[in-house]
Amino acid sequence: MSDILRVRGLTKRFGGLAAVNEVDFDVREGGISGLIGPNGAGKTTIFNLITGVYKVSSGTVSFGGQDITDLEPHRVAGLGVTRTFQNIRLFKNLSVFENVLTACHASASYGLADSLLRLPRFRREEKAIKDKADGLLEILGLADRKDAIANGLPYGLQRRLEITRALALDPRLLLLDEPAAGMNPDETEQLMRLIGEIRDRFKLSVLVIEHHMDLVMGLCEHIVVLNFGQKLADGAPDAIRGDKRVVEAYLGGGDQ
């Protein structure tokens, strides 16, 4: 299997602090990889560097063989890297369906003129977009909440809605930042299964940041461990579980 994402020498300094320091890792095409590490280890910063939210201090990111280092976020998304956020970002006062529609529109191909003139192409595409949104909501188990206002959804379903929106942009690589945060064990278990299903059905690759060790170990084929901005280890779950440095720095940390 080839690598869809390659991160080399990735470094981000905020003033004197190296939040991410010379990090190298790969994400295999079609694989589910995990990014773990204690609070403040630099996990979210890595997502922000991959997606162009932050400019790198040094190092490179390549996606599908193309150098995407420091591209604008919308261009990175356009190439097929989409994400969810640690702090949920939704249109809180819009319905579930509208939230997904706005994301589907972002990847539609018609222009403003088509939509203003309501040309047949626009109407055809509108229909296709609505069908796509319905289909995604069905797969993500949100179809029966279609008309609910996003803000009123239980936390776990808001996280699912965010994943739906990320999928609506037709990613080849999906980045999930703590998708199970705030979920109970049942919801976490369901989410884990769902992420596997999404990977299989949409034939995409996943990189997930997660604190729930069960989720990471059960779901990921490959795990990258960060500590104080540096890569401590990476490998298969069993190797990570048995890695002394990882156990000391993270797993044995007491609060996991």
Ligand SMILES: Nc1ncnc2c1ncn2[C@@H]1O[C@H](COP(=O)(O)OP(=O)(O)OP(=O)(O)O)[C@@H](O)[C@H]1O
């Ligand atoms: N925009 C910023 N300006 C200054 N410092 C920042 C900025 N973003 C992140 N940092 C710092 O970089 C370090 C890494 O933060 P980051 O959010 O990447 O950690 P994390 O691994 O995602 O942690 P958590 O598990 O708490 O989400 C922290 O010390 C954080 O305070």
Ligand SMILES: [Mg+2]
């Ligand atoms: Mg974070």
